[in-house]
Amino acid sequence: MLTMNNLSKVYRTEVIETHALRDFxxxxxxxxxxxxxxxxxxxxxxxxxxxxxxEEFNSGEYLLDGVxxxxxxxxxxxxxxxxxxxxxxxxxxxxxxxxxAANVEVPLRYRSMPASERRKRVADxxxxxxxxxxxxxxxxxxxxxxxxxxxxxxxxxxxPRLLLAxxxxxxxxxxxxxxxxxxLEDIHRDGATIVMxxxxxELAARAQREVHIVDGQVLDLGKxxxxxxxxxxxxxxxxx
Amino acid sequence: MIGYYVQLALLGLRRNVWLTLxxxxxxxxxIASSMTAYTLLHTLSGDPxxxxxxxxxxxxxxxxxxxxxxxxxxxxxxxAYRDASAxxxxxxAERQTAIFGARAALTTEDPSLQPTSTPVxxxxxxxxxxxxxxxxxxxxxxREDDESHARVVVLTQRLADKLFPDGKAVGQSVQLxxxxxxxxxxxxxxxxxxxxxxxxxxxxxxxxxxGPQLFLxxxxxxEIARRTAAASMRFHGGYSCLTRAPPADAGFEGFVMNSxxxxxxxxxxxxxxxxVNRYRRYLDGYAAELHxxxxxxxxxxxxxxLREWLVxxxxxxxxxxxxxxxAFGFLMVCLVNAVALLxxxxxxxxxxxxIRRALGAPRSSLFAQCLIETAVIGAAGGILGLVLxxxxxTAERATLPRELVRAAQLDVELVAMTLGLAILATVAAGLYxxxxxxxxxxxxxxxxx
Numbered sequence: 001m002l003t004m005n006n007l008s009k010v011y012r013t014e015v016i017e018t019h020a021l022r023d024f025x026x027x028x029x030x031x032x033x034x035x036x037x038x039x040x041x042x043x044x045x046x047x048x049x050x051x052x053x054x055e056e057f058n059s060g061e062y063l064l065d066g067v068x069x070x071x072x073x074x075x076x077x078x079x080x081x082x083x084x085x086x087x088x089x090x091x092x093x094x095x096x097x098x099x100x101a102a103n104v105e106v107p108l109r110y111r112s113m114p115a116s117e118r119r120k121r122v123a124d125x126x127x128x129x130x131x132x133x134x135x136x137x138x139x140x141x142x143x144x145x146x147x148x149x150x151x152x153x154x155x156x157x158x159x160p161r162l163l164l165a166x167x168x169x170x171x172x173x174x175x176x177x178x179x180x181x182x183x184l185e186d187i188h189r190d191g192a193t194i195v196m197x198x199x200x201x202e203l204a205a206r207a208q209r210e211v212h213i214v215d216g217q218v219l220d221l222g223k224x225x226x227x228x229x230x231x232x233x234x235x236x237x238x239x240x
Numbered sequence: 241m242i243g244y245y246v247q248l249a250l251l252g253l254r255r256n257v258w259l260t261l262x263x264x265x266x267x268x269x270x271i272a273s274s275m276t277a278y279t280l281l282h283t284l285s286g287d288p289x290x291x292x293x294x295x296x297x298x299x300x301x302x303x304x305x306x307x308x309x310x311x312x313x314x315x316x317x318x319x320a321y322r323d324a325s326a327x328x329x330x331x332x333a334e335r336q337t338a339i340f341g342a343r344a345a346l347t348t349e350d351p352s353l354q355p356t357s358t359p360v361x362x363x364x365x366x367x368x369x370x371x372x373x374x375x376x377x378x379x380x381x382x383r384e385d386d387e388s389h390a391r392v393v394v395l396t397q398r399l400a401d402k403l404f405p406d407g408k409a410v411g412q413s414v415q416l417x418x419x420x421x422x423x424x425x426x427x428x429x430x431x432x433x434x435x436x437x438x439x440x441x442x443x444x445x446x447x448x449x450x451g452p453q454l455f456l457x458x459x460x461x462x463e464i465a466r467r468t469a470a471a472s473m474r475f476h477g478g479y480s481c482l483t484r485a486p487p488a489d490a491g492f493e494g495f496v497m498n499s500x501x502x503x504x505x506x507x508x509x510x511x512x513x514x515x516v517n518r519y520r521r522y523l524d525g526y527a528a529e530l531h532x533x534x535x536x537x538x539x540x541x542x543x544x545x546l547r548e549w550l551v552x553x554x555x556x557x558x559x560x561x562x563x564x565x566x567a568f569g570f571l572m573v574c575l576v577n578a579v580a581l582l583x584x585x586x587x588x589x590x591x592x593x594x595i596r597r598a599l600g601a602p603r604s605s606l607f608a609q610c611l612i613e614t615a616v617i618g619a620a621g622g623i624l625g626l627v628l629x630x631x632x633x634t635a636e637r638a639t640l641p642r643e644l645v646r647a648a649q650l651d652v653e654l655v656a657m658t659l660g661l662a663i664l665a666t667v668a669a670g671l672y673x674x675x676x677x678x679x680x681x682x683x684x685x686x687x688x689x
Contacts, residue, residue: 054598075602082600093595097251107599109244154599 001162001193002028002051007060009046009216020046021216024060028195030161033188035207036197043216044197045166051195052164053081065161082110086155088184090167092147094139100126100150101135107158125153129183145176152183163187165196169203181206245609249616256585260617263581263666267621270574271662272628276636277567279629279654281560288432289371293546296370297508297516299327300542301527303500303535305483317553318480318502321462323530328364328458332522333508334515335366338458339438340504342465346454347415348403355415358399361438361452362461368394368427370509371437378410378425381457389460394425399453414454417464421456436550438505466492479503483536500536510543519543571665578669582617586610586677593677603678610674611667618666622659626650629658 009021020043028034038044049055050062053069062069065084069077086107087093094103101122108118126132129149139147148168155163165184169177181203188194196207204210212219253260287293301323302316319327324338339361346358367373368380377400381392393414400409400423413420431451438452481501486494495501510516523541531537544552586593593606601609630650 052598075604078597078600078602078605081598087598089598093591093598095592095595097255106596109241110596110600110602110605158600 001030001032001065002026002195003061003063004051005061007050007057007062009043009050009055009057019216021050021057024216024218026211026218028162028193030193031188031191033185033194033206033208034196035204035210036195036213037199037201037204037210038213042213044213046216047213048164048166048195048197051162052085052087053077078110082107082158084161086158086160086163088148088151088155088163088165088168090170092139092144092151092171094147094150094154096139098138099135100131100137100139100142103139103150104154104157107154111158121157121159122153125157126150128156129153143176144172145179148172148176148180149183152180152187156187161193163192163194165194167198168196169198169200177203241605241608242612245612246616248609249613252589252613253616253620256588259581259585259588260620263578263585263617264621264624266574266578266581267618267662267666267669268624268628270571270578271622271625271658271665272632274564274567274571275625275629275654275658275661276632277560277564278657279633279650280636281564287547287550288436289546292372295509295511296546297333297510297519297543298546298549299506299508299519299523300544301523301530302538302541303483303502304538305536306538308482310482316482316502317505317549319504319506320500320502321497321504323526324504324506326526327506327508327523330522330526332519333510335370335509336507337364337367337370338504338506339363339367340458340461341438341452342461344416344454344464349413349415349420350403353403358454359452360454360456360461362456362458364458366509367437367455367507368425370507371432373430374428376426376428378423381424386457386459389463390457391419391421391460392424392457393421394427394455395423396430396451396453397426397428400426416456417467427455436546436555437507462496465496516543575665575669578666579672582614582670582673583676586673590677607674607678610677611670614670614674615663615667618663618670619659621666622662625662626655626658629654 004024004026007021007024008019009024011018011020024043024047026047036044036047046055050057051064053064064080067080069080072080095106098106104122104125105118108121113121122135123132126135129152131146131149131153134142134146134150139150142150148171152168163184168184169180172180184194184196185206194207196203198204289296298317299319300316301319303320303323304310304316319338328336328338342360342362343357344360345355346360347353347355364386365380365383368375373380375394376397378394380394381390384390385392393416395403395409395414401407403409403414404412409423409426412423414423415421479501480503481499483500485501486499490499496503508519510519520541520543523543524539527537527539527541531539589610593601593610596606596609597603633650
């Protein structure tokens with residue numbers, strides 16, 4: 001689903017050169033739930049930006065769903081991002097002056113999709129996250145957990161092959177975080193490929209595989225020993 | 241997508257209200273100043289008869305004493321009576337008319353009406369056909385009337401309504417110099433701008449009264465002037481002597497009929513290029529005759545068509561051209577300010593644009609979204625600019641010379657142009673900010689939310 005081989009990403013200024021990713025290789029298989037961990041400044045966000053086609057890389061190879069993205073023009077990259085990737089951010093990143101429904105509709109607007117199809121997808125996505133009754137609300141009228149669920153609905157609306165989540169529970173209290181995590185696990189069980197950046201070892205433990213990044217390089221920890229996917233939150237955490 | 245962008249732009253107007261308002265004001269003030277100046281310039285420099293201006297000509301013979309120092313900027317556009325009369329009587333053109341302006345004491349047979357000083361114009365019958373003057377009743381007098389010095393007049397609808405409220409002016413009589421003149425026609429409201437046909441024979445005072453209200457045959461008017469020695473009819477307009485001026489006791493004949501001083505505007509209609517060439521040869525020949533007769537003719541003669549004549553006579557004053565340039569310069573300054581404000585406005589939108597980008601919007605879409613938002617702001621600036629333009633034109637009407645007041649009008653064309661220019665100028669100002677914002681990204685902005 002997502003394959004990076006010997007990829008490097010360098011940020012240059014007049015005085016300094018920062019190697020954010022070096023010889024970075026990773027392979028995420030379809031349907032996999034991968035947690036990406038690492039200390040601050042290790043390159044997690046850069047990895048997510050490159051994986052999400054938000055930034056280009058300097059060398060190496062990146063195949064997204066079998067498509068080599070090297071040399072693609074902006075329009076092609078944007079279309080690929082729109083069709084294949086869903087983003088969930090720590091800060092939710094909802095557009096404050098759009099309603100819940102309009103926010104969820106945003107990625108669909110960049111496809112030539114009929115209005116009726118858009119409306120159906122928005123309704124389905126919001127139903128999936130349990131927010132059908134909040135379509136006309138504005139983000140500021142929702143709790144943090146609800147906002148993150150709207151963001152997940154927005155990511156799901158486009159039926160992406162890959163969900164990239166950057167600290168999705170980082171701004172939430174424990175109860176809300178648990179609910180959001182359960183939602184992600186539900187989505188994964190339905191077949192979605194998820195790559196989630198997190199600082200939280202407990203959340204990382206709930207993924208199928210943990211990839212640790214240090215100084216822009218991958219240290220693949222493989223399947224967390226503690227991981228037991230279970231229908232029960234306690235069983236999952238308890239198994240750790 | 242355009243509908244979606246417009247919808248977003250309208251939503252966006254509510255965001256950063258004060259900043260948006262500042263941009264709207266900057267655009268509106270720039271647009272209003274330039275459009276106010278442009279209106280005047282456009283009206284003054286317009287072709288008053290675009291369908292015919294290439295066929296109407298002003299012949300010119302310069303009568304200048306060799307010892308006379310001609311002031312810089314002097315325009316030779318009028319003729320002396322002797323020459324105007326000769327040119328008209330030669331019948332070298334399809335139509336020809338001589339024109340001078342005056343004011344005359346006018347009454348009717350109704351004893352209750354007091355004599356009123358009325359702006360009048362003396363011209364030949366061809367004047368009406370040459371300038372396509374529209375009649376609402378009756379018609380022009382004839383060439384025979386010109387030659388026989390007939391006592392006939394044509395009234396404007398305004399004067400006809402005033403003198404004959406029952407609505408039947410044609411066939412009635414008016415009194416000039418205690419003589420009865422028959423009304424043969426009434427013309428509709430016809431006030432071409434600029435008032436080119438009598439630019440120098442119809443001074444501001446006459447024009448401010450709404451242009452000439454009564455037209456009468458050229459020679460008939462001269463007869464009245466001669467007979468009444470200016471008691472019943474006073475000449476109005478330019479009277480220039482670039483030769484030795486007549487002695488003070490020269491009287492009417494010396495000053496008006498036989499002098500080399502110029503005061504009559506002559507127009508001729510020449511439909512084809514061959515007609516124009518033939519007329520040039522005629523005028524050259526006539527000037528040569530004058531020279532042989534000892535008249536102070538300074539070659540060459542000229543035959544300028546209406547557009548050339550307007551340019552030559554600087555119908556658009558240099559001050560107005562300069563004011564227009566300054567106003568457009570001011571618009572540029574306002575737009576530079578708008579660029580800075582738009583940069584500030586869009587920089588506040590970077591996070592939203594970054595979100596859209598992450599969700600699949602290509603840079604071209606974000607660029608289009610920003611530009612359409614700019615266009616909507618421009619339209620708002622245009623609407624406010626229209627209000628300010630209206631106020632500017634109102635102020636202009638209060639300060640301009642009266643003959644220019646009519647130029648300061650807000651019409652449909654100006655409204656469309658103001659809105660169009662506002663949108664175009666704002667979009668132009670928004671190009672760089674929109675481009676910059678459409679490239680703004682990325683994960684860091686999303687993370688920094």
